[in-house]
Amino acid sequence: MATFRKRNGKWEYRVSYTDRITGTYKQKSKSGFLTKKEAQLAASAAEKDINYFGFSEDGEEYVEIYFLEWAVTYKKPNVKPITYDLIERTINKIILPRWGKYRLKEINRNEYKKWINELRGRYSEGTVRRIHSIVNTAINDALYEYQIMKLNPISRIKIPKEVEEVQTVKFFSVEQLDLFLEQLTKPVKNSKYGLSMQYTALFTLMARTGIRIGEALALTWSDIDLENGRLHVNKTLVYPRNTTPYISTPKSKRSIREIQLDDPTVKILKKHRINRMEVILQYENYKKPESDIVFFQHDGRWLRTNVVREYFKKTCERANLPILSPHALRHSHAVHLLEAKADLSYVSKRLGHASIKMTGDTYTHITKKIEDDSLDLYQLYMK
Structure with a gap:
C-alpha cells in the first residue's frame, strides 16, 4: 500500500x-x-x-525464500527426481544453514570464498563443486531470469583442487572373485530362504557384465535373451531416501546398451529363472512379483539396494575377503577385461561409459599386469 x-x-x-x-x-x-x-x-x-516474480528487488530477498522457491520452479521440472532430491537436500542441509537468513545482496564474495575453502576441508572437490554450482546457478537466475539482482558476487569463484589425492579403484583379483562367487553357493547358517540362489545369479551377472547395481535390479526377463545370450540395459532402479523407489533412465545415453553374455552367466540365469519359482512354492510368505522383474525380495517388490550391499558385505566376510561394495564387481569386470587384452573401446561400450577417455583414465594403470602387457606389446612392435 x-x-x-x-x-x-x-x-x-x-x-x-x-x-x-x-x-x-x-x-x-x-x-x-x-x-x-x-x-x-x-x-x-x-x-x-x-512483488516481481514474488521476490523483493535489488537483492533484498532472503536466500531462504528465494532458493526454496527457485528450486521448485526452475529445477524440479527439468531434472530427474533423484537429481532434484540431491539439490533439495544440499540446499536444506548445507546452503541454508549458512546463508538462509542473509539477503541475496548480503552474500559477500570474500566471505563466500572462505566458506568454500571450509567446505573443502570436509568434502571432496567434486562435492564442493556441486554445492557451488547450485548456489551460482540460483544467483545467475536471480540476475538474468528474475532480474532481482544487479550482479553475481560469486561468479568465477575457484574451487580448491585435490592435492595429491588419488582415487582408488577397488576390485577383486580373478582369484578373489572366484572365491567370492564360490562362497555364494555355500549354505548360510540360519538363512531364512536357503533354497534361493538369487544372490548367486545377481552377483555373477554383475561380475561378468559390469552392469551397475541399479541397472541389475531394474532388469525384467524381457531384457534378457537367454537363447542368444544378449542383455539389454535401458533403465535403472532408483531408491531415494525415505521415498518410493522408481524406474528411471540410465546414467547417460551411452549407458543404454546391449551386452553379450558368456555361457556360464546364461547357465546361471536359466537356473535362477527356475529356482525363483521353486522358492515361491517352497516358502509360504514368498510372493510372486506382479511384474516380470528378475530380482525381487520376499514380498514381491524390487530388491532394496541397502539389503544387497549388506548381503555382499556378509559374503565378503564369510569368504575372508576385503570388505568391498557391489560396485567393486563392475570395477573387477573392467580390470579383468583389460588384463585379458580386450580392446579399450569394447570395454568402454560394455560398461556404458560416457567416453573411452573415462575408461582409460580409470582403469589402464590399475594393475601391474596391464602396464607390463602394454609395454610388452610396445616392445614387440618396435623390434
Missing part, C-alpha cells in the same frame, strides 16, 4: 510491506518528485519491483 505527502514543495511516496522472513512491518520511501502523479508512478513501479 502506498501513501503520498508533500514536503518542502516536493512529493514523497511511502510503500508499506511485510518482511517475509521476520514478519515485521517495513516501509520503502522516496521523495523529490515535482508532481503527485510522478510520485504515484514511481510508487507503482516500486510496488511492482517488491
